[in-house]
Amino acid sequence: MIELQNIKLSFSSKTVLNDISETFHQGEVIGLVAPNGTGKSTLMNVMMNYVAPNSGKVIFENGLTYSSKANEVKIHQLISMMPDQSDLYNHLSGRDHLKIYCTMWKSDSKLIDTTIAALNMGHYVNKKAGTYSLGMRQRLCFAMQIVANTEIMLMDEVMNGLDPINVEIISNVLMEKKAEGKMIIIASHLLDNLEKYADRLFLFKDGKLMDVDDIVEGFSEPTMTTVRVKNMSSDVKVAFQTRYPTIALQTLVNDTTLLTLDKKDAETLGSMTAYLAELQVNDFTFGKVTLNDLYAMYYGEES
Known part of the structure; x- marks a missing residue:
């Protein structure tokens, strides 16, 4: 100890x-x-x-x-x-x-x-x-x-x-x-x-x-609370935040944007991905916030 x-x-x-x-x-x-x-x-x-x-x-x-x-x-x-x-x-x-x-x-x-x-x-x-x-x-x-x-x-x-x-x-x-x-x-x-x-x-x-x-609440738990979007345009970000004002949105230095729920919410997660498809955004994946993400968030760089 x-x-x-x-x-x-x-x-x-x-x-x-x-x-x-x-x-x-x-x-x-x-x-x-x-x-x-x-x-x-x-x-x-x-x-x-x-x-x-x-x-x-x-x-x-x-x-x-x-x-x-x-x-x-x-x-x-x-x-x-x-x-x-x-x-x-x-x-x-x-x-x-x-x-x-x-x-x-x-x-x-x-x-x-x-x-x-x-x-x-x-x-x-x-x-x-x-x-x-x-x-x-x-x-x-x-x-x-x-x-x-x-x-x-x-x-x-x-x-x-x-x-x-x-x-x-x-x-x-x-x-x-x-x-x-x-x-x-x-x-x-x-x-x-x-x-x-x-x-x-x-x-x-x-x-x-x-x-x-x-x-990040529940970081160590294997729960899918995040949608990772590559090269999300400014217009799409504005549209998304208008529809989902409570969802945290953060773009990292590698141009990946994280859309993160406060907790696991399958209904909202499904709605989010359907709306992204409606906005013709197809390059995204489900997952969780990673240690590399946190590193980029806090230190402004990729590890």
């Missing part, structure tokens, strides 16, 4: 973390979504005590906090942060790196071979890291955190530089760790993938965490 209690942090005159209070639990995958520079990585650094907040505190199981160096040592047996590629030693092999992390966190050495197999690293893991491609280095960084085997795992852009096959492989490992009761907090730009496996999703805006279910 991690409880963030009134975390505030400013650099010069810029507020980066603005009174954040939230609790995360074991067995959860938490997704943090926002453009670079909005505070996601800083929040993770606060959880690790790499950066001290101006006020507020991070609380772990049994009320453990970063109140002393002795407590920090105890906490860092519970929590780890995925290393960055710049942390790798080019003269050491991938297996050497895994042995180091296994030793540092006093975890089971059997995890080394099982992790190598799970991530399909066997053909290069004994070579020096300096010979690795970016994707191989990223897999090694992920593997290092997996063999540390901490109860809480923080991952910043874990899927960076990976092809779709390796994204799927890592996603499967994450699901296995979740089933073991690990808490995994991930900051990511791969929103389609993140939306598939995260239990809770948060946007970062003006230094605050916003639960997507508070932004």
Whole structure:
């Protein structure tokens, strides 16, 4: 468990973390979504005590906090942060790196071979890291955190530089760790993938965490509340809003217009689509608001 209690942090005159209070639990995958520079990585650094907040505190199981160096040592047996590629030693092999992390966190050495197999690293893991491609280095960084085997795992852009096959492989490992009761907090730009496996999703805006279910009611539920229209003309928008003044209409940067009901309403949904056909609009689909939609709405860009 991690409880963030009134975390505030400013650099010069810029507020980066603005009174954040939230609790995360074991067995959860938490997704943090926002453009670079909005505070996601800083929040993770606060959880690790790499950066001290101006006020507020991070609380772990049994009320453990970063109140002393002795407590920090105890906490860092519970929590780890995925290393960055710049942390790798080019003269050491991938297996050497895994042995180091296994030793540092006093975890089971059997995890080394099982992790190598799970991530399909066997053909290069004994070579020096300096010979690795970016994707191989990223897999090694992920593997290092997996063999540390901490109860809480923080991952910043874990899927960076990976092809779709390796994204799927890592996603499967994450699901296995979740089933073991690990808490995994991930900051990511791969929103389609993140939306598939995260239990809770948060946007970062003006230094605050916003639960997507508070932004869009029932976001996490598989209900069809949205009609997505491509290249909807201004005249059609005016006609539609005249007929349906209570329906939310928003056009995203990719020229997709979302027509969203407050809740599931099959009768209105059917009437809306019939009216679109009457207006000779045929390029539309049913669905729900997606994480990519929310990203475009809040940050004015596509992920």
